Amino acid sequence: MKNLVLLILLITGSNLRAQDKDRTLNTVANNPKTLPVLWQQTSAEYRALCYQAFNLAALRINEIPENILKRAKPAIITDIDETILDNTPEEAQLILNGKWYNDKDWKAWTNIASARAVPGAVEFMQLAHSKGISIFYISNRDTSEILSTVKNLKELNFPDADHSHMLFMSASSSKETRRQLIMNDYYIVLMLGDNLNDFTAAFEKNTIAGRSAEADKLKDDWGNRFIVLPNSIYGEWENALYGYNRKLTFQQKDSIRVHLLKGYK
Numbered sequence: 001m002k003n004l005v006l007l008i009l010l011i012t013g014s015n016l017r018a019q020d021k022d023r024t025l026n027t028v029a030n031n032p033k034t035l036p037v038l039w040q041q042t043s044a045e046y047r048a049l050c051y052q053a054f055n056l057a058a059l060r061i062n063e064i065p066e067n068i069l070k071r072a073k074p075a076i077i078t079d080i081d082e083t084i085l086d087n088t089p090e091e092a093q094l095i096l097n098g099k100w101y102n103d104k105d106w107k108a109w110t111n112i113a114s115a116r117a118v119p120g121a122v123e124f125m126q127l128a129h130s131k132g133i134s135i136f137y138i139s140n141r142d143t144s145e146i147l148s149t150v151k152n153l154k155e156l157n158f159p160d161a162d163h164s165h166m167l168f169m170s171a172s173s174s175k176e177t178r179r180q181l182i183m184n185d186y187y188i189v190l191m192l193g194d195n196l197n198d199f200t201a202a203f204e205k206n207t208i209a210g211r212s213a214e215a216d217k218l219k220d221d222w223g224n225r226f227i228v229l230p231n232s233i234y235g236e237w238e239n240a241l242y243g244y245n246r247k248l249t250f251q252q253k254d255s256i257r258v259h260l261l262k263g264y265k
Contacts, residue, residue, distance in 0.1 A: 040233060049229075050118050050120050053230075061190065075186035076125075078192040079138060079139060080141065082233070083229045085116070085121075101234075117156045125159055129160065133189060149166065191227070194235065199226045206240065
């Protein structure tokens, strides 16, 4: 009898584990962020695009005449997340846990200060700093995350990784006021970001068509004043899909994504 009970428990436990695995597989497979996260974590194409962006950025600062660098107070403004720090482990963990973005899990991730550098980021920032260019980090991380972020950046050998060079979100998610603060005292040689809101307020809360039109107006700045890093996981482009409506259900978002697809028939 004991052997029979043991066998039943073993079979039941095995079935439950199989069901849990199936549920996990279904959750991961049906999450629209699974492929974008995998692309950034595994594709050589992603790494190549990052190196390409920072190689281009290096070309631009190498073109700046020495007399301008000495006379002006040159500076670079850079975003942090998905521009110089890779947060895909946090995104992947959310998918595996069947969760969506939330402040609690995000801060648990930033508190451990273990994000890796985006390929090419450290080398470029060190090159810029060696030329006397100051680095300012404008991020929509909360001000409570400054200490852990500084620790993360220091461990990766990013220059100017100190409190005075961090401009984090306090009142508004718009970065325009913070950009202007730096521009008042420094000559900005480059801006870097993965979200077009990192460059100008013209892209904030704008429609899909409006954002595209603004990008076209600035066509001469991309690769010159503005360097864009790839991020297929999240950003203002995704918010624009849903008309900035944060109350939509998952089903409503699915419907909108399908509706926006443009086929050829």
